[in-house]
Every structure is written in structure tokens, then in C-alpha cells.
Amino acid sequence: MSDGAPLLSVENLRVQHRSARGEVCVVDGVGFDIAAGGTLGIVGESGSGKSQTALALLGLSGASASVSGRLMFDGEDLLQLSAARRRALRGARIAMVFQDPMASLNPYLRIGVQLAEVLQTHRGASRAAAWAEAARTLDAVRVSAAAQRLQQYPHELSGGMRQRVMIAMAIIAGPQLLIADEPTTALDPTVQAQVLGLLDELRRERGLAILLITHDLGVMARLCERTLVMYAGRVVEAGATRELLQRPRHPYTAALLRARPTMQHPAGLPLDALPGQPPDPRQAIAGCRFAPRCPQRRADCSESPPPWQHGAACRYPVAPG
Numbered sequence: 074m075s076d077g078a079p080l081l082s083v084e085n086l087r088v089q090h091r092s093a094r095g096e097v098c099v100v101d102g103v104g105f106d107i108a109a110g111g112t113l114g115i116v117g118e119s120g121s122g123k124s125q126t127a128l129a130l131l132g133l134s135g136a137s138a139s140v141s142g143r144l145m146f147d148g149e150d151l152l153q154l155s156a157a158r159r160r161a162l163r164g165a166r167i168a169m170v171f172q173d174p175m176a177s178l179n180p181y182l183r184i185g186v187q188l189a190e191v192l193q194t195h196r197g198a199s200r201a202a203a204w205a206e207a208a209r210t211l212d213a214v215r216v217s218a219a220a221q222r223l224q225q226y227p228h229e230l231s232g233g234m235r236q237r238v239m240i241a242m243a244i245i246a247g248p249q250l251l252i253a254d255e256p257t258t259a260l261d262p263t264v265q266a267q268v269l270g271l272l273d274e275l276r277r278e279r280g281l282a283i284l285l286i287t288h289d290l291g292v293m294a295r296l297c298e299r300t301l302v303m304y305a306g307r308v309v310e311a312g313a314t315r316e317l318l319q320r321p322r323h324p325y326t327a328a329l330l331r332a333r334p335t336m337q338h339p340a341g342l343p344l345d346a347l348p349g350q351p352p353d354p355r356q357a358i359a360g361c362r363f364a365p366r367c368p369q370r371r372a373d374c375s376e377s378p379p380p381w382q383h384g385a386a387c388r389y390p391v392a393p394g
């Protein structure tokens with residue numbers, strides 16, 4: 074990688090799906106950079122295109138999708154690579170942790186077999202070497218009694234332990250980028266905090282870059298230097314997480330902040346409790362996609378796309394003070 078270039082640079086990413094009801098564009102012109110060892114969070118309501126963005130990076134958009142843009146990873150455009158090269162990158166250099174570890178772990182295989190298999194596939198390691206590395210990696214994700222855990226099946230572990238095993242599987246081959254899609258949503262708050270703490274330690278110890286997807290701005294604040302806010306397939310705000318939380322520029326970000334869990338209501342409002350609904354992605358929209366739900370909208374907001382100013386796609390952003 075050339076000096077100064079980000080590890081991952083995404084420009085104008087578009088993901089369209091063909092369906093019986095026509096073409097639908099679910100990611101529309103998304104762009105961002107992540108430095109080696111850096112962190113970026115993507116936040117937004119359910120359906121805003123966060124997972125579709127992650128899947129495009131992994132080359133897992135599926136047969137119905139057409140993906141365009143430039144996805145520069147460590148000097149290569151991922152979209153120009155052969156299917157075989159992309160498969161080889163997946164797991165080895167770009168790894169992913171999903172929300173539901175039970176859906177990703179094989180219920181019939183011991184933890185050790187599943188961990189060792191990643192190394193045997195990507196590194197051609199011997200079974201004995203892979204098994205030893207599996208134990209070391211479980212240690213690294215703070216799973217106690219690693220040697221015994223390797224012999225267990227997924228259902229014998231708690232939810233938090235299973236998520237640690239998933240993180241171990243993701244990092245065992247030594248990737249440069251970890252994409253974590255809602256990794257703690259299914260966990261209770263104490264375990265959530267532990268898993269986020271673990272991700273932060275792994276970033277510092279291994280120089281792992283992390284792309285964290287969440288609908289929870291509190292989770293974002295714990296881990297990510299920078300944040301991207303998505304709405305209806307587009308980036309509506311981007312900036313340093315701390316500033317964005319203190320002084321959101323886009324009315325949508327402000328609305329997300331108001332819907333955040335508080336001490337009085339720890340479970341929080343679901344984000345779906347924001348008034349109104351995101352637009353149907355099949356619908357053509359001339360102006361700002363958030364305008365129909367925006368408390369600050371003015372008449373011209375629905376006429377043409379909003380300009381990008383002060384880090385937000387908004388005609389009337391909150392001005393920097």
C-alpha cells in the first residue's frame with residue numbers, strides 16, 4: 074500500500090437489485106475512506122442500506138445485484154478482481170462478523186474444528202498448527218479455558234461467548250479489515266459493552282481497521298472515530314463521531330439522537346419510532362429523501378437534491394457555530 078493512502082477507499086458505490094417489480098437501487102452513491110487501523114461507523118434506520126453496503130465490500134451482493142463504483146482496498150479495486158481473488162480476500166484480508174452468531178456457526182461442528190478450518194482454508198495450515206492457533210485466538214478474544222472450549226459445540230456457549238467465537242473466526246487469518254454488522258444487537262447491555270471493548274482492544278493490538286454497522290449511536294460512540302449516517306441508500310451526514318453527536322448537522326441525525334436510549338428509558342425507542350417511514354426505494358424522488366419526515370423542511374427541499382455542505386446533505390443544515 075502506498076504511503077498515506079487509506080486502506081479502503083469507497084467512491085460512488087451503487088447497488089441495484091433486479092426483481093419482478095423492476096430495478097431497485099438500495100445503495101446510491103455511497104463513499105467513505107478507512108485508514109489502516111482506523112474505525113468508521115455506519116448508522117441509520119433499518120432498511121437504509123447499511124448491510125447492502127457491507128455485502129458489496131465482501132462481494133456478497135448476490136446474483137440479482139449489479140454493483141458499481143470504485144472500491145479500492147490496499148491498492149486494488151475490489152470490483153475489478155476475479156471471483157476467485159475475491160473469495161481468497163474474504164476471510165483472509167477482509168473479514169465479517171454478523172449479528173446472529175448462531176446463523177453463522179455450524180451447529181454440528183465443534184468450535185475448534187470451525188476455527189481451524191478457516192486457517193486450513195486460507196493459510197494451508199496443518200491441522201495441528203491450526204488447532205494450536207485456534208486456542209491462541211480464543212485466548213485473544215478473552216474466552217477462558219480455551220482448550221476445553223475448542224471441544225464444545227455452539228449451543229453449549231452463551232450468546233456472548235458465541236459472539237467472541239465469531240470474532241475469533243473473523244480475526245484468526247489475520248485480516249486488515251473487520252466489518253462488524255450489528256455485532257452486539259442480540260446481546261444484553263453488559264455483554265455488549267464487553268464485546269465492544271474487545272473489538273477496540275483488537276484494533277489497538279493488531280492494527281485491525283474496523284467498519285462497524287449499527288442502528289445505535291451509543292454503540293458507535295464507544296468504538297468509532299468517524300461516523301457515516303445513511304438514509305434511504307444515501308449518505309446524509311459524515312464526520313467525527315464526537316462532533317456529530319454533539320452537534321448534528323442533518324435533521325435526520327438529530328432525530329436519531331432524540332430516539333436514543335436514555336437512563337430513564339434504557340431500552341430506548343426503537344428507531345422505527347421516528348415519525349413517518351423511509352421512502353419506498355422503488356419510488357423516484359426529486360428532492361431530499363428525508364423531506365417528508367423532516368421537522369425543518371421548507372418548500373424547496375422537495376424540488377431538487379440537497380447540496381452537500383457542512384458535512385451533511387441538506388439545504389438547511391444546522392450551521393457550524
Ligand SMILES: Nc1ncnc2c1ncn2[C@@H]1O[C@H](COP(=O)(O)OP(=O)(O)O)[C@@H](O)[C@H]1O
Pocket residue numbers: 090091092097099117118119120121122123124125126135137354
Ligand atoms: N436482494 C434484494 N432485492 C431487493 N431489495 C433488497 C434486497 N436485499 C435488500 N434489499 C432492500 O435494500 C434495502 C437496504 O437493506 P439493508 O442494507 O439490509 O438495510 P439495513 O440498513 O437495515 O442493513 C432495504 O429496503 C431492503 O429491503
Ligand SMILES: [Mg+2]
Pocket residue numbers: 123124125254
Ligand atoms: Mg442490516
